[in-house]
Amino acid sequence: MAILDKFQNSISFLYKLFDIDEKKEISIIEEAEEKIQLPDEYLERFTLYPIQNKDFLKNRDQELKSLELAYENWKIVNSPLLVVNDPGEGGTSLLHASTYIYPTAKILETNQAIDSYKKLIGLITKALQIEEEFKSLKDLEKHISTLEDKNIIILENIERLFIRRVRGFDLLEDFLLFLHATKTKIYWIVSVNKYSFYYLNRVKYFSSHFPSIIHLNPILNEQLKEEILSRNNGYNMVFLKPNKISKKIEKQLKKESKEERQIHLEKIFFKKLFNFSKGNISKAILFSRNSAYSVKGKTVFVKPTEIKVLDDLSLDDLFILEAIFQHRSLSIKELNIVLRNSDRQSRLSIEKLLERQLIRPTTTINKKVEYRINLMYLDILKELLKERLNRNFR
Structure with missing residues (x-):
């Protein structure tokens, strides 16, 4: 009864908020038009940031096992590893969280373009704590061959090592040669986004340099739902009718009680979220954030966001x-x-x-x-x- 009272109070507030006459048979919120500014405290729950610790990483157990196996294989055959992922799939979180496997790993985050040999050599020598300066990758390679200790380097976004122009692939190709020459001394874990992987394979047979490749799997729908509900923890979620809905569903909603409509509208919301995100955790989080219609106290009204049709791009x-x-x-x-x-x-x-x-x-x-x-x-x-x-x- 307490849950039902809470729900009915939320519905009553909803009618008042949007000036809907409770006596009329109007289904939840379909008459609402303008979205209300959301409080920062709520929006902060949907901030996208990489996980740094395995204890906080969810739904990537299989990939972590693959990383563990790849590391054991490197100890035998010295194969570098390539991790292929789309933006937003959690590749950075996976690689950062995986350092429990190799606590001494150095992470090179190439969020900016590496457009010179000097920049690349500087990144590598800093990671290896080598104070000596080198003029070429070949000189650095000779020095690394003399090191007694073995190292692990995680290089994110290897696509930042090329620029699509004449001779724009020289740095990337020379790095790949360097990678092969140092792979007995350094375990190289490299990440690349899916479209870059597709493009580089077409122009440079890129995947042939990596006998070991991990492709991130989509997150399961039930796990995506759990993630979104957890970010709304402490809020009572009221689901609103989408802008676009079939006549069949419209009729069904009109026949249902308020409680049944909420269950039905929740299913519609998450179906739209699943279809949009396709297992990409960041896309699911963004969809949910953009679907938050308004927040009043500890009640959030959720209306599935509509993605614009792009039919006029040149x-x-x-x-x-x-x-x-x-x-x-x-x-x-x-x-x-x-x-x-x-x-x-x-x-x-x-x-x-x-x-x-x-x-x-x-x-x-x-x-x-x-x-x-x-x-x-x-x-x-x-x-x-x-x-x-x-x-x-x-």
Whole structure:
């Protein structure tokens, strides 16, 4: 009875909030129009950040076992490991949490472009705590061969080592040679995003350098639901009717009691979340955050967010988006190099894509602004690249 009273009080408040006459037979919240500003305390629950500790990592037991096995294999055959993942799938969290397997591992986070041999050598020598300076990877390789201790290095986002232009792959190729030359002394764990993996395989047979490859699996639907409910812990969730709904479901909702409608609307919400996220944890979290309609006290009203249809992007727009996919993120300067655009052309194109929220800005540790794909449009844009640019990737 206490649960029923709590639910009825929430419904009563909902009617008052949106001026709905309780005497009328109106299903929950379908008449509401304008979304209300959400409190920071609630939004903070949906912040995306990488997990640093195995104890807090969820739903990746199989991948952790694969990492353990790969490490044991390296001790025998010295094979470097490649981890392939989409943005938002939790690759960074997995690699950071996996350091319980090798506590001395050094993590090289290449969130910014590594556009020179000097930068790459500096990152590696710093990770290995080598104070001596080297002019080439070959010189560094000779020094590493003299080391007594073996090391583990996790290199994230290897796609930041190339730029799509003439001779823009030299640094990446020389690093791969360096990786092979040092693999008896260093266990290399490298990550790459799925689209870069597809692209590099087509142009450079990239996967042939890694006998051991782990592809992250999608998170199961029930685990996604558990994650979203846990982030709403302490709030009473009231599910609202989607903007778009079939006539059949509309009729069913009208026949149901308020309690039955809530159960039905909750199922609709999570079905939409599952279809959108496709097992990507970050996409599920973003979908849920964007679906929060309003918060009043400890009640949150949830209405499935609608993703815009993208049917009017030009070929130039798609080429820019593909370039960002290939490199994970690009600055205006890098975009000029890749597409041979003028600075003005690139800025105008970026502004247009920002306005449509298809990309988002991010700032590197050096305060340089780069642009990434908005996760909310990740799969939609991939499908457009398949259909209109004939990109045959999985």
